[in-house]
Amino acid sequence: MKRFGFYGLFFVLIVVGAFLIAGCAGQQNKPAGESNVIKIGFAAPLSGSQAEMGTYLKNGALMAIDKINAKGGINGKKLELVAMDDKADPKEAVSVAQKFAADPSIVAVIGHLNSGASIPASAIYHQAGLVMVSPSSTNPKLTEQGFNNVFRVCTTDAMQGPFAAKFVKDKLKKDTAVVLDDKTAYGQGLADEFAKAFQADGGKVLMREGINQGDKDFTALLTKIKSVNPQVIYFGGMYPEAGQMVKQMKSLGMNKIDFVSGDGVEDPAFIKIAGADANGTYASNVGPAIEKVPGSKEFIDEYTKKFGNPPGPYALFGYDAALAVITALEKAPKPDRADVLKVMPTVSFEGMLGKTSFDSKGDTTNKILTMFVVKDEKWQPVD
Numbered sequence: 001m002k003r004f005g006f007y008g009l010f011f012v013l014i015v016v017g018a019f020l021i022a023g024c025a026g027q028q029n030k031p032a033g034e035s036n037v038i039k040i041g042f043a044a045p046l047s048g049s050q051a052e053m054g055t056y057l058k059n060g061a062l063m064a065i066d067k068i069n070a071k072g073g074i075n076g077k078k079l080e081l082v083a084m085d086d087k088a089d090p091k092e093a094v095s096v097a098q099k100f101a102a103d104p105s106i107v108a109v110i111g112h113l114n115s116g117a118s119i120p121a122s123a124i125y126h127q128a129g130l131v132m133v134s135p136s137s138t139n140p141k142l143t144e145q146g147f148n149n150v151f152r153v154c155t156t157d158a159m160q161g162p163f164a165a166k167f168v169k170d171k172l173k174k175d176t177a178v179v180l181d182d183k184t185a186y187g188q189g190l191a192d193e194f195a196k197a198f199q200a201d202g203g204k205v206l207m208r209e210g211i212n213q214g215d216k217d218f219t220a221l222l223t224k225i226k227s228v229n230p231q232v233i234y235f236g237g238m239y240p241e242a243g244q245m246v247k248q249m250k251s252l253g254m255n256k257i258d259f260v261s262g263d264g265v266e267d268p269a270f271i272k273i274a275g276a277d278a279n280g281t282y283a284s285n286v287g288p289a290i291e292k293v294p295g296s297k298e299f300i301d302e303y304t305k306k307f308g309n310p311p312g313p314y315a316l317f318g319y320d321a322a323l324a325v326i327t328a329l330e331k332a333p334k335p336d337r338a339d340v341l342k343v344m345p346t347v348s349f350e351g352m353l354g355k356t357s358f359d360s361k362g363d364t365t366n367k368i369l370t371m372f373v374v375k376d377e378k379w380q381p382v383d
Contacts, residue, residue, distance in 0.1 A: 035077070035105065036076070036077055036078065037077060037078055037079075037080050037105075038073075038074060038077050038078070038079050038080065038107060038329060038335045039079075039080050039082050039103075039105045039106050039107065040061075040065070040079060040080070040081055040082065040106070040107065040108050040109070040110060040322070040325055041082050041084070041100040041103075041106045041108070041109035041110065041111065042057075042058055042061055042081050042082065042083040042084065042109070042110045042111055043083075043084050043085075043086045043093065043096045043097070043100070043109060043110075043111030043112045043117070043121070044057050044058060044083075044085075044086060044111055044112055044113040045085065045086060045087055045088035045113055045114070046058065046083065046084075046085035047085050047087060048087050048088060049088075049213075049214070049238075049240040050088045050113065050114075050238060050239075050240070052267065052268075052269045052312065053113060053136075053238075053239075053264075053267055053269070053312065053314050054085075054088075054113050056267075056311060056312040056313070056314040056315045056318065057110075057113060057135050057136065057314050057315070057317060057318035057321075058081070058083055058318060059303065059306070059307050059311070059315055059318065060135075060303075060311065060314065060315035060316060060317065060318025060319035060320075060321075060322070061081055061110050061135075061318040061319065061321060061322035062081055062306075062322075063299075063302065063303060063306065063315075063319055063322075064318075064319045064320075064322035064323050064326060065079045065080075065081050065322055065326070066306075068326055074326070074329050074330055074335065075335075077335060079326070079329075081110075081322075082100075082106060084096045084099065084100070086111070086112055086113075086114075086117050086121075088113065088114050088116075088117060088213075089117070090116050090117055090119075090120050092117075093112055093114075093116075093117035093118070093120060093121040094120050094121055094124060096111075096121065097109075097120075097121035097122075097124035097125055098124055100125070100128075100130065101124050101125060101127070101128035101130055104337075106130065107130075107131075107329070107335055107336055107337050107340050108130065108131040108132070108133065108325045108328070108329075108337070108340050109125060109130060109131065109132045109133070110132075110133055110134075110135060110318070110321045110322055110325060111132060111134060111135075112134060112137060113135070113136050113137070113314075114137065114184065114185075114186055115137040115138060115139035115141070115142060115184070115185040115186040115189065116139075116184045116185040116186060117137075118132070118134050118137035118139075118142050119137075119139065119141055119142055119145075119185055122142060122145065122147055122149075122150050123145075123147075125147075125149055125150070126145075126147040126148075126149050126150070128337070129149065129337050129338060129341055130149060130337055130341075131149050131151065131325070131328070131337070131340050131341050131344050132149060132150055132151070133151045133152065133153065133321045133324045133325055134150075134151070134152040134153075134154070134321070135152070135153055135154065135314065135317035135318050135320070135321035136152075136154050136263070136286075136314055136317050137152060137154070137186070138154055138155070138156050138157045138160060138186060138189075138190065138262075138263065138286055139156070139157060139185050139186055139189040139190075140156045140157060140158045140189070141185070141189070143156075143361040143362045143363050144361065147362075148341070148345075148362075149341055149344075150362045151324065151344060151358050151362040151363075151364075152321075152362065152363060152364060153317060153320045153321050153324060153351075153353060153356055153364050153366075154263075154286040154287065154317055154364065155286045155363070155364060155366070155367045155368070155369065156286075156363065157186075157189050157190040157193045157262070158193055159286075159367060159369060160190060160193065160262055160263065160284055160286055160369060161190055161191075161192070161193020161194040161195075161196070161197055161262075162193060162194075162196075162197035163284055163369045163371075164194050164234065164260055164262065164284045164371070165194050165195075165197035165198040165201060165203065166197070166201065167260075167282070167284070167371050167382075168198065168203070168232055168234070168258075168260060169198065169201050169202070169203055171371075171382070172231075172232065172258055172260075172282075174203075174231035174232045174258065175202070175203055175204060175231065176203070176204050176205075176206055176229075176230045176231045176232070177195075177198060177203060177204070177205055177206065177230050177231065177232040177233070177234050178205070178206055178207040178208075178209070178225045178228065178230040178232070178233050178234070179191050179194060179195045179198075179205050179207070179208050179209075179233075179234045179236075180208075180209050180210065180211060180221075180233060180234070180235045180236070180237070181210050181211075181235070181236035181237060182210070182211055182212065182213050182235075182236065182237035182238065182241060183210045183211070183212060183213075184213065184237070186236070186237075186238075186264060187235075187236035187237040187238070187264070188210070188236060189236070190236035190262045190264075191208075191234065191235070191236030192236075194234050194236065195208065195234075198234075206228045206230050207224075207225060207228055207230070209221060209224075209225075211237070211241060213237070213238065213240075213241065214240075214241075215241055215244075216241075216244050217244075217248075218241075218244065218245045218248050219248055219252070222245070222248055222249055222252055222254065223252065225254075225257075226252060226253075226254055226257075230257060231257065231258065232257065232258045232259075232260055233245075233249075233257055233258070233259050233260070234260050234261070235259065235260070235261045235262075235265070236261070236262060236264075237261070237264055237265070238264040238265065239264060239265045239267045239269050239270035239273065240269075240273065242259075242261055242264075242265040242270055242273075242274075243269075243270045243271075243272070243273025243274040243278070244273060244274075245259070246259055246274045246277050246278060246281055247273070247274050247275070247277045249277075250277040258280070258282065259280075259281045259282065260281075260282040260283070260284075261281075261282070261283045261284075262283060262284050262285075263283070263284060263285045263286050263287075263313075265281075265283040266283035266284070266285045266313060266372050266379055267312050267313065267314070267379075268312055268379070269312075270283075271374060271377050271378070271379070275377070276377060278374040278377060279374050279375065279376070279377060280373065280374065281373065281374045282371060282372065282373050282382070283371075283372050283379070284369060284370065284371050284372070285313055285369070285370050285372060286368070286369060287313065287316060287317060287353050287368050287369075287370065288316075288353065288354070288368050288370055289370050289372070289380075289381035290311065290313060290315075290316060291381075292381065293316065293352055293353075293354075295352070296352070299311070299315075299316075299319075299352060303315060313379075316351075316352040316353055317353070319351065319352050320351035320352055320353045320356060323349055323351045323356075324344075324347055324349065324351075324356065325340070327347045327348075327349045328340050328343050328344045328347050331343040331346065331347070344358070345358060345360075345362075353366055353368065354366050354368060370382075
């Protein structure tokens with residue numbers, strides 16, 4: 001070693017370093033289409049109060065991807081889901097979108113959960129020519145921007161709001177309501193659609209108020225609502241706030257006022273928060289009851305075995321959003337952004353939500369809506 005000397009060792013290190021740098025540069029410059037892996041982005045809240053719903057979406061997408069990988073992938077290439085946490089925050093969603101857009105190996109994105117995240121993120125994906133398929137963003141504005149890269153497998157609040165209004169008027173036989181929202185693109189949009197349809201059908205909105213996501217104490221607001229004596233409270237928002245609200249309604253003796261909401265509340269996590277007070281609560285969803293889906297038993301069993309707990313309703317939406325991307329990749333001449341974008345409008349498949357294809361705006365042609373009620377501390381479809 002002494003005879004080899006310092007300069008000999010230095011020379012060896014330079015040569016080895018040059019080979020390593022060349023190898024890394026070769027990997028970086030390798031076109032995405034030549035890789036043995038096809039990467040699909042995923043974005044949803046994976047931390048914070050809405051993480052449970054985001055995790056259902058991610059797990060559903062993983063099930064679809066694992067199934068195609070078990071069959072050998074697409075043309076011998078395995079699929080990989082690259083998941084990022086947008087924290088249900090519009091600014092964080094834009095940051096995630098920028099990261100995906102800047103990574104040429106990402107050929108499409110499944111996301112986001114919230115309309116307030118999807119709408120600003122969609123502009124970033126559009127600039128990058130990157131397909132996004134939202135599993136669950138229901139605000140109509142998402143697909144009204146004229147972007148050719150935006151798709152969703154759920155129907156919109158332009159249908160969900162009137163659906164709930166008709167249920168309240170025709171099934172519950174209620175004529176007066178207080179309408180609340182959480183001031184997000186999703187919650188406010190859904191509440192607007194409900195209020196518009198409810199009033200058009202002869203219903204009366206006694207009060208319209210907003211809350212903030214993260215609020216926990218609604219006592220003052222509910223006391224104010226109690227004074228106007230509505231038959232129904234309709235809430236456009238998510239399950240963390242709805243769960244606390246329903247508990248506090250019961251403690252204030254507002255037992256005769258029905259609580260009705262949308263797909264942001266129809267989740268097992270709502271019942272965990274509200275407990276027995278959740279019984280009698282209504283919520284619509286922009287899809288079928290999982291128990292009534294053909295093949296659902298196998299899906300539920302497989303999900304439970306894989307992830308250790310039964311699937312929430314949004315697992316189906318994550319699965320079908322992934323299936324939309326997979327179908328496009330199977331049709332595309334090359335697994336790159338340009339070809340996926342080219343074939344995406346022609347995608348048609350039979351998924352867990354039923355038969356799905358897309359109209360000229362990117363909205364699903366599958367317009368399933370279901371009303372649920374909590375009975376025995378479990379969400380059940382209304383007959």
